[in-house]
Amino acid sequence: MIPCPDSRLAAQIAFIVEIDALKSVLRQTLLTDGSRRENDAEHSWHIATMAFVLAEYADAPVDAGRVARMLLIHDIVEIDAGDTFIHDTKGHEDKDAREQAAAKRLYGILPADQAGEFTALWGEFEARETADARFAHSLDRLQPLLHNFETRGGTWTPNHVTADKVRALLPRIEGGSKRLADYARALIDESVRLGYLPEA
Amino acid sequence: MIPCPDSRLAAQIAFIVEIDALKSVLRQTLLTDGSRRENDAEHSWHIATMAFVLAEYADAPVDAGRVARMLLIHDIVEIDAGDTFIHDTKGHEDKDAREQAAAKRLYGILPADQAGEFTALWGEFEARETADARFAHSLDRLQPLLHNFETRGGTWTPNHVTADKVRALLPRIEGGSKRLADYARALIDESVRLGYLPEA
Numbered sequence: 001m002i003p004c005p006d007s008r009l010a011a012q013i014a015f016i017v018e019i020d021a022l023k024s025v026l027r028q029t030l031l032t033d034g035s036r037r038e039n040d041a042e043h044s045w046h047i048a049t050m051a052f053v054l055a056e057y058a059d060a061p062v063d064a065g066r067v068a069r070m071l072l073i074h075d076i077v078e079i080d081a082g083d084t085f086i087h088d089t090k091g092h093e094d095k096d097a098r099e100q101a102a103a104k105r106l107y108g109i110l111p112a113d114q115a116g117e118f119t120a121l122w123g124e125f126e127a128r129e130t131a132d133a134r135f136a137h138s139l140d141r142l143q144p145l146l147h148n149f150e151t152r153g154g155t156w157t158p159n160h161v162t163a164d165k166v167r168a169l170l171p172r173i174e175g176g177s178k179r180l181a182d183y184a185r186a187l188i189d190e191s192v193r194l195g196y197l198p199e200a
Numbered sequence: 201m202i203p204c205p206d207s208r209l210a211a212q213i214a215f216i217v218e219i220d221a222l223k224s225v226l227r228q229t230l231l232t233d234g235s236r237r238e239n240d241a242e243h244s245w246h247i248a249t250m251a252f253v254l255a256e257y258a259d260a261p262v263d264a265g266r267v268a269r270m271l272l273i274h275d276i277v278e279i280d281a282g283d284t285f286i287h288d289t290k291g292h293e294d295k296d297a298r299e300q301a302a303a304k305r306l307y308g309i310l311p312a313d314q315a316g317e318f319t320a321l322w323g324e325f326e327a328r329e330t331a332d333a334r335f336a337h338s339l340d341r342l343q344p345l346l347h348n349f350e351t352r353g354g355t356w357t358p359n360h361v362t363a364d365k366v367r368a369l370l371p372r373i374e375g376g377s378k379r380l381a382d383y384a385r386a387l388i389d390e391s392v393r394l395g396y397l398p399e400a
Contacts, residue, residue, distance in 0.1 A: 009383060012253050017346055019249065020232040023242045032220040042223045045245035049219065049272045053212050053314065065265025068272065072249045114253065146217055183209060 008111050015109040021079045028085050028159070029143075032150035040075040040083060047071045047139045054139065057179040060131035070136045073118055074125045077102035086144075086169065087161055099126075128175065138176030141169055145184050153196030163192050163199045208311050215309040221279045228285050228359070229343075232350035240275040240283060247271045247339045254339065257379040260331035270336045273318055274325045277302035286344075286369065287361055299326075328375060338376030341369055345384050353396035363392050363399050 025040040048068040055064040075083075080102035084091040107118040125133050145166070148154050155161070166188050174181035191197040225240040248268040255264040275283075280302035284291040307318040325333050345366070348354050355361070366388050374381035391397040 009257075009379075013346065013383075016246070016250055016253060016343075017232055017350060020246065020347075020350075022245075023231055023238070024233070024235065031223055032217055033224070035224065038223065039242065041245045042239065042241035045222075045241045045248070045272060046216070046220065048245070048248065048268075050216055052269055052272070053216060053310070057209075063265075065263075065269060068248075068268060069252055069265060072245060072252070072268070110253070143216075146213065147220075150217060150220075179209075183213075 011109060011111050012114070015106075018106065018109055019076055019079065022076060025075070025078045025083055027083050027144075028155045029147045030151045030154040032147055034151045034154060038147070040078050043143070044072055044075050047136075047143050050139045050143065051136070054177075054180065055135075057177045058131065058135040058138075059177055059179075060134075062132050062135045062176075067132050067136050067139075070121050070125050070132060071139065074122055074136070074140070076106050076118075077122065079106060085159070087159060087165055131176070135176035138173045138180050141172045142180055142184055145187055149187055149191055149196065152194070153191065156191075156197050161197070163188060163197050166191075166197060211309060211311050212314070215306075218306065218309055219276055219279065222276060225275070225278045225283055227283050227344075228355045229347045230351045230354040232347055234351045234354060238347070240278050243343070244272050244275050247336075247343050250339045250343065251336070254377075254380065255335075257377045258331065258335040258338075259377055259379075260334075262332050262335045262376075267332050267336050267339075270321050270325050270332060271339065274322055274336070274340070276306050276318075277322065279306060285359070287359060287365055331376070335376035338373045338380050341372045342380055342384055345387055349387055349391055349396065352394070353391065356391075356397050361397070363388060363397050366391075366397065 023039050023041040026037045027040060027043055029038045029043070030036065031038055048071040051064050051067040051071060055062055055067070077099040081095070081098035084095050103119055103122055107115045107122065110118060124130055125136055128134055128137055144155070148156055156166070170181050170184060173184050188197065192199050222244070223239050223241040226237045227240060227243055229238045229243070230236070231238055248271040251264050251267040251271060255262055255267070277299040281295070281298035284295050303319055303322055307315045307322065310318060324330055325336055328334055328337055344355070348356055356366070370381050370384060373384050388397065392399050
């Protein structure tokens with residue numbers, strides 16, 4: 001046990017050590033060099049950084065720092081609930097219940113005030129109602145498209161994903177940014193043209 | 201080449217794709233479960249998240265969102281310059297020159313205004329003069345201590361690191377937070393007591 005005389009700091013350090021496990025939660029997405037699957041921690045780093053690079057394309061004004069904070073903590077629930085592949089219909093049936101329980105346990109490691117803050121921020125992300133949350137979703141959905149394009153259909157091919165399935169994800173990007181959705185649409189069309197993604 | 205009619209967005213997407221390489225820059229630090237070495241992208245995620253959890257312990261008031269932003273981008277230079285092990289004296293001789301060249305190339309992929317912003321923020325981190333930068337360094341140095349403690353001396357043992365070497369890093373933590381430095385000092389003492397770290 002890490003020595004810590006102060007119970008508040010002890011709880012915070014316990015949380016920091018616990019979330020290290022996010023580095024071992026694998027996503028379907030491959031790194032852009034195709035060498036291995038991406039994990040949730042590095043994915044979260046990537047999209048949080050994207051928030052600062054792409055904030056100007058949000059349709060409604062967003063606080064990029066707040067979007068980044070939301071993205072840094074939004075996947076922590078997957079330490080317990082696991083990553084659910086976007087095209088896995090069955091896995092999505094009980095996703096909410098699994099993630100609610102995970103949020104309670106994981107954010108609950110923190111002192112009560114911070115547990116409340118983190119849970120609320122995660123809930124805001126999930127609800128997709130605020131401008132910050134909508135833009136956070138745009139980034140969370142755009143990034144795997146870039147990876148699939150760079151790896152010439154890396155995740156799509158083995159999972160028999162077709163263009164209509166990928167286009168069905170566009171509204172989530174469009175909810176925060178029409179400009180990034182237009183870009184994603186062009187990327188899908190180009191993926192079809194290059195043979196990375198079958199039309200049907 | 202990813203299709204993109206707008207040269208500003210094209211530059212931003214090129215940067216986002218380029219920095220994926222940070223996920224392949226390995227640090228000496230092991231994950232807390234000891235399973236493998238940590239990479240720079242997941243390390244950056246971890247310490248940026250720590251900024252929000254531990255901001256209250258900064259000696260001078262900090263903007264946690266800005267500290268997180270700084271930490272998310274501070275290691276990007278290592279895509280070109282590589283990670284220099286903290287106890288590698290020789291590697292530190294030309295570290296600055298290597299990192300300056302890397303910053304120029306990597307942040308330089310972005311549109312000029314953002315290249316300037318990111319370079320300035322990285323420069324601020326390196327200079328360790330502002331409250332945000334000093335606290336960012338506290339977190340960057342505290343995190344590997346937690347990992348070394350959790351892995352019972354994971355990086356220390358194979359590299360023959362002694363307690364005096366680790367204590368020599370305390371001023372960097374203390375520069376941003378006396379409280380976290382006190383905690384780190386206790387952690388080092390406990391590591392010695394448990395035999396994870398030889399006194400000399």
